Amino acid sequence: MSFCQEVKRELCRVEPKKLHCREAMLYGVMRLSRTFPAEPVVFKSENKGFADRYAQELAVFGTLVEVQSDLRRIKGDQPVYTVCVPDTHQRALLARHFCLDTPGLHPPFVERGCCCAAFFRGIFLAFGSVTNPEREYHLELNALNPMLAEELFLLGQTAGIRFKTTRRKGNEILYLKESEQIEDFLTFLGATRSALRVMDVKVIKDVRNKVNRTTNCVTANLKKTVSASGSQIQDILYIEEHRGLSWLDEDLRELAQLRVENEDLSLRELADRLSTPLSRSGVNHRLRRISEAAARLREEEARRHPTEEVEDESGS
Ligand SMILES: [Zn+2]
Numbered sequence: 001m002s003f004c005q006e007v008k009r010e011l012c013r014v015e016p017k018k019l020h021c022r023e024a025m026l027y028g029v030m031r032l033s034r035t036f037p038a039e040p041v042v043f044k045s046e047n048k049g050f051a052d053r054y055a056q057e058l059a060v061f062g063t064l065v066e067v068q069s070d071l072r073r074i075k076g077d078q079p080v081y082t083v084c085v086p087d088t089h090q091r092a093l094l095a096r097h098f099c100l101d102t103p104g105l106h107p108p109f110v111e112r113g114c115c116c117a118a119f120f121r122g123i124f125l126a127f128g129s130v131t132n133p134e135r136e137y138h139l140e141l142n143a144l145n146p147m148l149a150e151e152l153f154l155l156g157q158t159a160g161i162r163f164k165t166t167r168r169k170g171n172e173i174l175y176l177k178e179s180e181q182i183e184d185f186l187t188f189l190g191a192t193r194s195a196l197r198v199m200d201v202k203v204i205k206d207v208r209n210k211v212n213r214t215t216n217c218v219t220a221n222l223k224k225t226v227s228a229s230g231s232q233i234q235d236i237l238y239i240e241e242h243r244g245l246s247w248l249d250e251d252l253r254e255l256a257q258l259r260v261e262n263e264d265l266s267l268r269e270l271a272d273r274l275s276t277p278l279s280r281s282g283v284n285h286r287l288r289r290i291s292e293a294a295a296r297l298r299e300e301e302a303r304r305h306p307t308e309e310v311e312d313e314s315g316s
Pocket of ligand 1: 115
């Protein structure tokens with residue numbers, strides 16, 4: 001079962017006690033319906049739980065409701081269920097009761113906090129979706145037209161939900177992209193278990209990112225140490241080959257030996273291993289003197305054997 005289906009299943013179990021909340025839920029879906037009340041179809045959904053639930057709630061109003069499943073139309077691995085009110089007269093009664101002639105939202109259905117939550121719950125169940133937080137933080141509602149999108153946006157604000165809006169294939173979309181906002185919205189709708197799931201995923205992701213950052217940092221530092229010590233070692237080996245380490249000043253010999261034998265030691269660690277203690281910058285200074293000595297030696301060798309050096313370079 002997808003995360004979205006889990007959230008919807010949890011929301012279907014929320015049972016509002018008060019009649020005004022039940023009406024708010026019915027109202028939200030009818031108000032945002034693409035076809036109702038002009039046509040029998042209230043909404044289509046792959047979520048059978050909500051289709052049945054909605055039909056039951058409407059039946060309380062004495063409305064005859066049909067839930068049809070079209071097995072030829074499959075979304076994911078689920079058939080699509082259609083909630084219909086076939087009778088024209090009953091559609092007219094519902095339209096009057098729920099003030100569906102007015103183009104915007106009818107305040108009495110949504111102004112109480114409890115009703116506002118039930119209203120958004122219905123809309124999310126019929127026209128909303130949420131992505132698995134392990135993949136991406138994304139929740140959206142399909143808002144039918146720009147005017148309703150604007151009203152839903154403002155109503156969301158009064159409940160502390162800051163939707164963003166966009167347009168996709170002629171549809172008005174309200175969406176949330178931040179994990180905290182998705183948690184708050186799911187909690188507001190009554191899906192507290194799903195909200196906790198989003199929170200858990202966030203914590204695990206944060207820890208994983210931190211571990212990755214630290215590992216990358218350690219790897220980068222190690223690479224830096226090794227590449228620096230690589231050129232130091234080349235210098236020392238060059239000196240050893242052409243003059244022997246005894247050619248170096250006495251205070252540099254022990255360090256040169258240590259460096260060659262311990263490629264991955266940091267300056268601090270090299271300092272600690274010297275027979276006479278030295279600071280980190282002291283070690284750095286001596287390594288630089290070794291490199292300078294090697295550079296001098298290379299120049300000297302180049303002057304003495306010009307052809308040989310050229311051959312060496314072309315061969316390397
Ligand atoms: Zn209410």
